[in-house]
Amino acid sequence: MGLDYLEVANQNGINHHSCGAPVVLADGLNGKDNILVKIKKGSVLKEVAIATLIHDVSAMVVLSHCKGHINAGYAGAIKNLAMGGISSEHRMHGWKKGRGCIHTFGEGIITWTKDKCTYCEQCVNVCPLGIIEFKGKKWAYIMNECWRCGRCTRVCPEKALHLPQNDEYFQKGLAEGAGAVLSTFKKKKVIYINFLLDIQPECDCMPVADVPLFQDQGILISDDMVAIEQASVDILRKARFIPDSMAGDRKVKKGEDVLKKLHGKEKGYSL
Numbered sequence: 001m002g003l004d005y006l007e008v009a010n011q012n013g014i015n016h017h018s019c020g021a022p023v024v025l026a027d028g029l030n031g032k033d034n035i036l037v038k039i040k041k042g043s044v045l046k047e048v049a050i051a052t053l054i055h056d057v058s059a060m061v062v063l064s065h066c067k068g069h070i071n072a073g074y075a076g077a078i079k080n081l082a083m084g085g086i087s088s089e090h091r092m093h094g095w096k097k098g099r100g101c102i103h104t105f106g107e108g109i110i111t112w113t114k115d116k117c118t119y120c121e122q123c124v125n126v127c128p129l130g131i132i133e134f135k136g137k138k139w140a141y142i143m144n145e146c147w148r149c150g151r152c153t154r155v156c157p158e159k160a161l162h163l164p165q166n167d168e169y170f171q172k173g174l175a176e177g178a179g180a181v182l183s184t185f186k187k188k189k190v191i192y193i194n195f196l197l198d199i200q201p202e203c204d205c206m207p208v209a210d211v212p213l214f215q216d217q218g219i220l221i222s223d224d225m226v227a228i229e230q231a232s233v234d235i236l237r238k239a240r241f242i243p244d245s246m247a248g249d250r251k252v253k254k255g256e257d258v259l260k261k262l263h264g265k266e267k268g269y270s271l
Contacts, residue, residue: 001030001129002025002029005025006025026051026052026053026085027049027051027087027088031089032089032090032091033052033053034050034090034091036049037184044102045101045176045180048101048180049086049097050085050086051085051087054085054181060190060191061191061193062077062081062190062191062225063195064076065195065204066194066199066232066236067199068199068259070154071165071171072171073259075203076233077178077194077225078175079178081182081225082099082173082174082176083174083177085180085181086098086177086181087099088147099147099177100147100149103173108163108164109143109164110153110161111162112161116159119134122155123152123153123155126155127141128147128149128151129145131145139160150165151205154206190225191222191223192220194220194221194231196216196217196219197219199212199216201246201262210246211244211246212242213241213242213245213247213259214240215242217239236258236259237257241258247261247262
């Protein structure tokens with residue numbers, strides 16, 4: 001899978017020639033090259049597997065594409081740090097020490113409601129590990145190999161799949177996960193660049209693209225993660241949405257918080 005990521009990057013012009021530096025995967029080709037880091041006073045997370053290269057380098061530039069997110073409402077640098085700095089799984093502890101522990105809790109067992117299923121197989125096609133299949137008329141997945149990323153539940157048009165999730169849990173997990181990544185750096189050794197360009201309604205991990213919600217709003221840079229995130233959110237709250245986007249489809253009214261409205265975040269997502 002790691003080679004696939006590098007090939008996609010290369011096809012999009014991201015390689016050592018264009019970047020002037022090696023393009024590598026921070027947790028290795030198999031996503032299991034990581035180091036366990038304990039989280040002090042974590043209310044959701046206790047220990048996570050930080051990608052070894054991120055753990056070991058002395059400084060970092062965090063490039064984040066800002067967009068909407070089904071669980072967080074808004075996704076930028078904090079989400080990028082937590083999901084990008086933590087591996088999908090640990091070699092011994094699996095997804096429970098990886099970023100799957102942010103997506104779900106308990107055993108994270110996906111349940112299937114047969115009466116709702118139309119057997120469209122969108123869940124099969126979206127699974128990054130290829131571990132979902134239909135055996136006759138029965139849905140099945142390899143539970144021990146599952147990352148708990150939740151993509152299968154998100155794309156199911158009939159809501160026949162369910163992964164235990166809680167938005168408050170998820171957002172706390174993002175904050176604690178990002179904090180764990182930053183704990184491996186000295187102060188003032190990380191800077192953040194947020195791209196408010198081609199702002200999509202969904203997370204970039206989803207294999208779809210839509211009409212951008214807004215016109216491009218610019219690029220922000222800061223050495224303060226919370227400040228750049230708050231500034232990005234403030235800009236998007238004031239921006240006019242594009243009528244042909246999902247915001248127009250969902251009948252968002254002028255002046256309403258677009259991301260909050262699209263993803264049903266009644267409590268908002270203020271930083």
